Amino acid sequence: DIQVTQSPSSLSASVGDRVTITCRASQGISRWLAWYQQKPGKAPRSLMYATSTLESGVPSRFSGSGFGTDFTLTITNLQPEDFATYYCQQYNSYPQTFGQGTKLEIK
Amino acid sequence: QVHLVESGGGVVQPGRSLRLSCGASGFIFRNYGMHWVRQAPGEGLEWVAAIYYDGSNEYFADSVTGRFTISRDNSQNTLYLQMNSLRAEDTAVYYCARDWGGGNSGYIDYWGQGILVTVSS
Numbered sequence: 001d002i003q004v005t006q007s008p009s010s011l012s013a014s015v016g017d018r019v020t021i022t023c024r025a026s027q028g029i030s031r032w033l034a035w036y037q038q039k040p041g042k043a044p045r046s047l048m049y050a051t052s053t054l055e056s057g058v059p060s061r062f063s064g065s066g067f068g069t070d071f072t073l074t075i076t077n078l079q080p081e082d083f084a085t086y087y088c089q090q091y092n093s094y095p096q097t098f099g100q101g102t103k104l105e106i107k
Numbered sequence: 108q109v110h111l112v113e114s115g116g117g118v119v120q121p122g123r124s125l126r127l128s129c130g131a132s133g134f135i136f137r138n139y140g141m142h143w144v145r146q147a148p149g150e151g152l153e154w155v156a157a158i159y160y161d162g163s164n165e166y167f168a169d170s171v172t173g174r175f176t177i178s179r180d181n182s183q184n185t186l187y188l189q190m191n192s193l194r195a196e197d198t199a200v201y202y203c204a205r206d207w208g209g210g211n212s213g214y215i216d217y218w219g220q221g222i223l224v225t226v227s228s
Contacts, residue, residue: 043202095166098154
C-alpha cells in the first residue's frame with residue numbers, strides 16, 4: 001500500500017495568515033491527490049482533487065500543488081471558518097489511502 | 108443536491124453482525140461508484156470498501172476483507188455494508204460516500220453525515 005504522510009500534524013495560525021500543509025507519498029502517485037476538510041463532529045468535505053482542482057464552492061484562497069510524491073495545500077488569508085482538520089488522500093493506487101491529518105487551530 | 112443518509116448503526120457485541128444502509132438522493136445513483144469510509148474515535152479517516160456503479164466489482168481494505176461485504180440496490184438507491192465478526196477495533200463512525208466516477212476512482216466528492224458503530228460487550 002502507498003503510505004501518505006502529512007506534516008505538520010498540528011498548526012496554529014491567526015486569521016489573515018497564510019499556511020501550508022505538506023503531504024508526501026511513499027511512491028509516485030502522479031497528480032492523483034485530493035484534500036478534504038473536516039470540522040469537529042461533522043463529515044469531511046471534499047476540497048480539491050487532481051492536486052489542484054477546486055471543488056465547486058471552495059474559495060480561491062485554497063490552492064494545491066505538487067506532482068509525484070510531494071504535494072502542498074496552501075490557504076491564504078485564513079478565515080475563521082478555515083480552522084479545521086485537513087486530510088490528504090492518494091487515489092493513484094488501490095487501496096486509496098489517507099494522510100493522518102493536520103489540525104489547524106487558531107493562535 | 109446530493110444527499111446521503113446512513114442508518115443501521117448502534118452498539119453490538121464482539122463477534123456479532125450489523126448491516127449499515129445508505130439512502131441516496133439528488134443524483135442518478137446507478138451511475139456512480141460508492142464507498143464506505145470509517146473514522147475511529149479521535150482518529151483519522153480509513154477507507155473501508157467500494158463498489159462499482161453496477162455492483163460488478165467490489166474492493167475492500169485488508170482490515171475488513173473476509174468479514175465485510177458491500178452491496179447496492181440501484182432500484183432502491185441504497186448502498187449497504189454487511190459487517191460480520193465484528194471486533195472492538197471496528198468501532199467508528201462510518202461514512203457513506205460517492206465516488207467521482209462510475210467505478211472506484213478513489214476520489215470522493217460527497218459524504219454522508221456518518222453513523223456510529225460501537226463494538227462492545
